[in-house]
Amino acid sequence: MKLPQALVELRALSKDFGAQRALDRVDLQLFPGEVVALLGANGAGKSTLVKILAGSQPHDRGELRVQGTQQRFDSPLAARRAGIVAVHQHVDDGIVPGLSVAENLMLDELCQAQAGPWVRPSDLHQRAAAIAAGLNLDLPLHAPIEQLGQAERQLVVLARALALQPRLLILDEPTAALSAAEAQRLFELIGQLRQRGVAILYISHRLADLQCIAERALVLRDGRLVGEFNAQQLPQAIEAMLGVALDPLRFVPRLPGREVLSLRDVRLLPQTRTFDLTLHENQVVALTGLLGAGKSEIAETLFGLRRPAAGSLHLDGQPWQPRSPRDAINAGVFLAVEDRAAGSLVPGFSLRRTLTLPFLQRFSRGGFIDRRAEAAAVTTQIRELGIKTAGIDAPMASLSGGNQQKVVIGRWLLQEARLLILDEPFQGVDIRARREIGQLLRDGAGQRATLVICTDIDEALEIADRILVVRDFAVVAEYPRTDLSRNALVAELAGSAPPTPQTPRSTVRA
């Protein structure tokens, strides 16, 4: 059999960080017109491999060949010249606030030396429009980029990358911020690219995504390539990724206990519909919906970050209206926000400081911090959550994404909550860590109500006893977990649903 020449080929590629080996003799080949999934647990070396291919970091040893020629990229520009472009996980790293959508699309061209010193707005818009049209994207080109939602921003970043006409496109968690319908649009785009002969290296924790689009999966573990699998062998791929077989999900249903919180006739914005919502002790409830449907806004209302336009909140039967996060926390309502970097982490803070930040009072005597009591509590949390760290005073930046996520969730477990709200707790977390976090939340749910926001339906199905669907800033449907049809749920999310199984009001009051 005669194989076509590989577009990109790695031979015994290695990379060290200090004494730690991030990549260990990796061999792989990528061919034009194929979609290859790159799998690996947090810290397996996926990001390092992407950085080397995209030119953010040079490799230490081994060979990197692009169409037969040996390369060693010292800048993203060098990689781009060889036809390799990466779209990174954090969308906001790829856009420039203050510029319009068109300007953002044309950013790479504007940055080039031969572009000349003058910018003609009409020219710029014309070319930006051509880029958007080539991808069948309908974007408001004149609008400032800030007006776009996360999903549209993602598409802008992607379009920008595609305008460079790459031969290898690397997508790092492109669906992390997208809901199912939006992800579907991305997959269509990927399909088009593949037909044009572009090779795509796709990194995701969402196994459902991979099953949709990837022809084969490469698995990294501890910096080594441990196997190659086709799309039908995903369970084996996961086993290879984790080094052990994953136990089947153990789901013990939990019955609702006392009512903790209820929203009555609440209207989030003046123009949106009213809805009711009741949360009980001992139950884990998932809130799902498309991006921008208003899930986070419901959480923010409960946490005192915004006031509802109408309606009333009741906590343990008493009317209640939090005026600030501080108010909410004092009442036992805790929220782990979606954006970990912007909302939870403090640059320069160690694990210990990050973990104890909300409940420092507990470790203080006469205003002074009792460092021994603090250390003991932190050590306990590290053990219970299975956080992998060099020590309690390790900087947060030294932890992998999954472990950072455990810390910012764990901080809200330091004290018994009445209502614990977690906004997208599984983002950027590999499947094993996701199961661990989910189990931990379910096991500890006895004395509190737990509300988990997840855009990903499979995540919702994995963790929740009840699933609520949010659309246009209101809870529009409710499903008990039993006899739930995933397809009906998807239809409801998109708002194209046939009659819902139950109306929200009747179930909530039932």
Added chain:
Amino acid sequence: MPDSLSRSLQAAPRRWLEALIHYGLLLLLGLIVLLFSLVEPAFVQVSNLFIILQSVSIVALLALGVTLTMAVGGLDLSIGAVAAMSLMIASYVMVVLDWGPLPAIVISLAGGALVGLLNGWLIVRMGIPDILATLGSMFLVIGVQLIPTGGRSIAVGMTLPGGEETEGVFSPAFLALGRGRLWDTVPVPVLVTAVLALAVWLFLERTRIGRLFYAIGGNEQAARLAGAPVQRYKLLAYVLSALLASVGGLLLAARLGRGDVSSGNGLVLDALGAALIGFAVLGAKKANAFGTLAGAVLIATLLNGLTMLNAPYYAQDFVKGLVLVLALVFTFGLARHTR
């Protein structure tokens, strides 16, 4: 294994670099002391060392105030003006009004606290960026203190604009604050500064509110979402900063024995410099009490030694600038390479 050997060899210079960044400025301080004492034996005499500390005590107090505001992610430019105002208030109360030292101290501190509240209000309530707000209040305060005396300095026995002669005096007890020595060796200002520096250090490093100060400075949103009363603590930082500056002004009044309108104006830049040099001490990369103190002492030592060696006075600012730039290179430039 040859592989691991080569790696550990690579790691060795890295460790040296890290150690250099960590202890660089303290080493520099030690080196300067060593050098000066070799060239000029009088330098290391106890009396001279206390002269150095005395010369730095007022700037150090102001720098500790800036450190507090920097910890919450802000900056207080009005401290020099507040110190000058406090000096003028104290002089006015004692010399013109003849109310005695205790009311002078209380009213000065109250005036300082008021400016701190104003700063906090402008920043927290009005949402004015910290540098602009404190720059504005700096000009305001500099202007206000000139009004009661018609722009003249206050001295014992001076003639007021109205023609009558003042009768009040700086009492010996008040002057002792600036000129006295404990056990005939430790100057009182050094003692006051040492105690307050320890208090600020304890506050920032060991108390709950201090920890929250740093959280607010690092990521205000994260601190708010963790339940910290962000606005209240930012206000507190500016009040504490202004109070420390007021104490500095009182010590200055006690040392000078007159209400000199032009004193205190140069203090703000020296204080800022000391606090910024503090970023580099022990690799802190943030405002911290120990670093600020070390930064202030480093500059004072350098200036004292150079003066002893008859270096021209106009070289002083050049030397301060050099140390500051060096410190910033230690903190930000070199630290980048160790990653």
